[in-house]
Amino acid sequence: MQEHRYDVLIVGAGGAGMRAAIEAAPRARTAVLTKLYPTRSHTGAAQGGMCAALANVEEDNWEWHTFDTVKGGDYIVDQDAAEIMAKEAIDAVLDLEKMGLPFNRTPEGRIDQRRFGGHTRDHGKAPVRRACYAADRTGHMILQTLYQNCVKHDVEFFNEFYALDLCLSENEDGELTATGVVAYELATGEIHVFHAKSIVFATGGSGRMYKTTSNAHTLTGDGMGIVFRKGLPLEDMEFHQFHPTGLAGLGILISEAVRGEGGILRNVDGERFMERYAPTIKDLAPRDIVARSMVLEVLEGRGAGPNKDYVYIDVTHLGEDVLNEKLPDITEFARTYLGVDPVTEYVPVFPTCHYVMGGIPTNVEGQVLRNNTEIVHGLFAAGECACVSVHGANRLGTNSLLDINVFGRRAGIAAAEYANSASFVPLPEAPTTMVDGWLETLLSEHGHERVADIRTSLQATMDANASVFRTEDTLKQALKDVQALKERYAHIRIHDKGKRFNSDLLEAIELGFLLEMAEVTVVGAINRKESRGGHAREDYPTRDDVNFMRHTMAYKKGTDLLSDIELDYKPVVQTRYEPMERKY
Numbered sequence: 340m341q342e343h344r345y346d347v348l349i350v351g352a353g354g355a356g357m358r359a360a361i362e363a364a365p366r367a368r369t370a371v372l373t374k375l376y377p378t379r380s381h382t383g384a385a386q387g388g389m390c391a392a393l394a395n396v397e398e399d400n401w402e403w404h405t406f407d408t409v410k411g412g413d414y415i416v417d418q419d420a421a422e423i424m425a426k427e428a429i430d431a432v433l434d435l436e437k438m439g440l441p442f443n444r445t446p447e448g449r450i451d452q453r454r455f456g457g458h459t460r461d462h463g464k465a466p467v468r469r470a471c472y473a474a475d476r477t478g479h480m481i482l483q484t485l486y487q488n489c490v491k492h493d494v495e496f497f498n499e500f501y502a503l504d505l506c507l508s509e510n511e512d513g514e515l516t517a518t519g520v521v522a523y524e525l526a527t528g529e530i531h532v533f534h535a536k537s538i539v540f541a542t543g544g545s546g547r548m549y550k551t552t553s554n555a556h557t558l559t560g561d562g563m564g565i566v567f568r569k570g571l572p573l574e575d576m577e578f579h580q581f582h583p584t585g586l587a588g589l590g591i592l593i594s595e596a597v598r599g600e601g602g603i604l605r606n607v608d609g610e611r612f613m614e615r616y617a618p619t620i621k622d623l624a625p626r627d628i629v630a631r632s633m634v635l636e637v638l639e640g641r642g643a644g645p646n647k648d649y650v651y652i653d654v655t656h657l658g659e660d661v662l663n664e665k666l667p668d669i670t671e672f673a674r675t676y677l678g679v680d681p682v683t684e685y686v687p688v689f690p691t692c693h694y695v696m697g698g699i700p701t702n703v704e705g706q707v708l709r710n711n712t713e714i715v716h717g718l719f720a721a722g723e724c725a726c727v728s729v730h731g732a733n734r735l736g737t738n739s740l741l742d743i744n745v746f747g748r749r750a751g752i753a754a755a756e757y758a759n760s761a762s763f764v765p766l767p768e769a770p771t772t773m774v775d776g777w778l779e780t781l782l783s784e785h786g787h788e789r790v791a792d793i794r795t796s797l798q799a800t801m802d803a804n805a806s807v808f809r810t811e812d813t814l815k816q817a818l819k820d821v822q823a824l825k826e827r828y829a830h831i832r833i834h835d836k837g838k839r840f841n842s843d844l845l846e847a848i849e850l851g852f853l854l855e856m857a858e859v860t861v862v863g864a865i866n867r868k869e870s871r872g873g874h875a876r877e878d879y880p881t882r883d884d885v886n887f888m889r890h891t892m893a894y895k896k897g898t899d900l901l902s903d904i905e906l907d908y909k910p911v912v913q914t915r916y917e918p919m920e921r922k923y
């Protein structure tokens with residue numbers, strides 16, 4: 340076992356982790372621990388843009404952006420946090436520009452902006468150009484720019500290190516403090532303990548619990564799982580976002596920027612069906628509304644293809660030059676993966692699991708909450724694994740690249756300031772006991788179940804039973820399936836018993852996190868007997884503000900994989916906007 344000591348330890352080198360590192364490193368001794376090489380993080384796959392009310396191409400302001408975010412999130416957004424995000428968005432984009440990010444420009448040389456779903460002028464009157472972008476590779480540019488700036492600030496990276504456990508210490512007054520992280524080094528199989536004053540989780544999402552997803556294979560909810568297993572809560576996990584335009588049958592993302600640039604959704608009859616569902620902003624309605632409309636078209640028999648199970652996105656009227664200049668990557672995706680040329684043909688699309696709105700609850704400084712009011716000292720979270728909550732029940736497109744920059748920065752500053760004011764709290768006496776025992780069990784000879792089989796079954800039941808539309812019956816089926824899979828998981832067999840690059844072992848560990856995150860998702864969804872944002876219950880089709888205008892807080896009772904989940908609720912922070920009917 341090797342021990343390391345840092346003032347600030349950041350777990351995750353995506354956009355949120357590296358934005359935090361850029362703030363923490365000049366202020367305190369900082370290291371980043373990441374299971375992927377930093378520039379392979381999923382942030383690099385983000386396509387369409389990052390929004391800020393710069394008003395570079397038309398009138399806009401942060402108040403309209405706040406309103407859109409709150410309404411887009413179906414009113415369980417914490418409005419104080421949304422306001423901070425919309426205000427700080429402008430500097431967040433300018434900071435990236437100063438760091439060297441090559442944004443697309445207007446002819447006058449300003450950062451260009453384009454339309455995206457749910458972003459409107461003057462409280463819903465018409466779509467507004469708010470998303471800053473670098474072709475359809477915005478996330479790639481952000482990730483590279485942040486990495487280069489981390490190198491400039493001498494941030495230390497531990498690449499291909501998997502965080503497996505968090506160490507907490509409780510004082511006489513019952514206050515919790517985070518003291519360290521236990522990690523597994525992929526190259527050697529060695530266990531490392533990182534002793535730190537501040538720990539920031541920035542481990543991304545958990546979309547791989549679904550079969551149809553735009554998420555990378557690595558998005559397995561590790562950070563959320565680690566925290567949850569420590570008895571800390573997860574917030575609003577029943578809200579997953581299904582992005583309308585995944586390539587049909589594959590789930591690979593076709594960015595909303597396609598509709599921002601004028602792309603049109605059509606059913607098998609060629610009808611622009613969004614005119615019926617969202618007459619004012621049509622194809623640029625928020626994602627939950629568009630995804631449901633697409634599924635309804637298919638359910639009502641207006642789907643296309645041999646099985647009538649998808650609709651089309653039509654960009655043929657945009658012309659080859661616009662596609663090459665502004666949407667080159669996704670034009671290529673359609674050609675490569677479906678053999679369809681968007682220049683002349685409609686592209687088959689269907690909703691794909693894209694983003695988790697819920698996560699580790701934090702306040703606006705990124706401090707992790709242990710219940711509705713108290714924090715865990717020295718523990719922070721930012722990015723997709725966190726829930727501030729700025730996305731409520733449905734995130735608007737381009738608000739995540741913004742979230743990771745605004746709240747990554749805030750968490751980095753808060754973590755460094757805390758580290759500079761606090762002293763090291765001792766680690767537990769034998770910090771690796773849990774992990775040692777866990778790995779030994781996983782590698783023991785007794786099991787017979789295959790990791791890949793359990794993962795395939797998990798993804799199948801989540802797709803079938805907990806996707807765009809849900810009912811009590813389908814969700815209960817999903818819960819039964821997930822719990823049965825957890826029992827099978829206790830008997831898995833890992834064939835590679837070696838120490839070097841044992842990816843078999845790590846995949847098994849990731850599957851454990853996924854199973855647990857799926858269970859939290861489904862339990863929360865069963866209990867939320869209403870439809871709101873990304874959570875659409877056919878048996879409770881309307882929003883119920885009297886009983887459910889509140890966040891779900893899920894706690895694990897016990898340390899066993901099969902332990903029960905207990906639910907509690909947290910009030911929504913409402914400042915300026917009363918909940919309204921959500922028409923577009």
Ligand SMILES: Cc1cc2nc3c(=O)[nH]c(=O)nc-3n(C[C@H](O)[C@H](O)[C@H](O)COP(=O)(O)OP(=O)(O)OC[C@H]3O[C@@H](n4cnc5c(N)ncnc54)[C@H](O)[C@@H]3O)c2cc1C
Pocket residue numbers: 350351352353354355356372373374375376377380381382383384385386387388389477478500501502503541542543544553554555558561562592594693694721722723724736737738739740741743
């Ligand atoms: C295809 C696609 C396109 C998108 N397009 C857009 C867009 O145009 N605009 C927008 O706003 N949003 C977009 N999003 C969403 C947005 O990109 C993500 O929500 C955001 O980038 C998440 O950033 P993050 O830093 O929180 O996590 P990630 O970038 O996913 O990084 C997670 C990091 O955590 C590390 N990690 C995870 N588990 C462990 C562990 N156990 N131990 C150590 N390290 C660990 C990983 O190594 C990685 O470095 C898109 C998402 C996808 C999938």
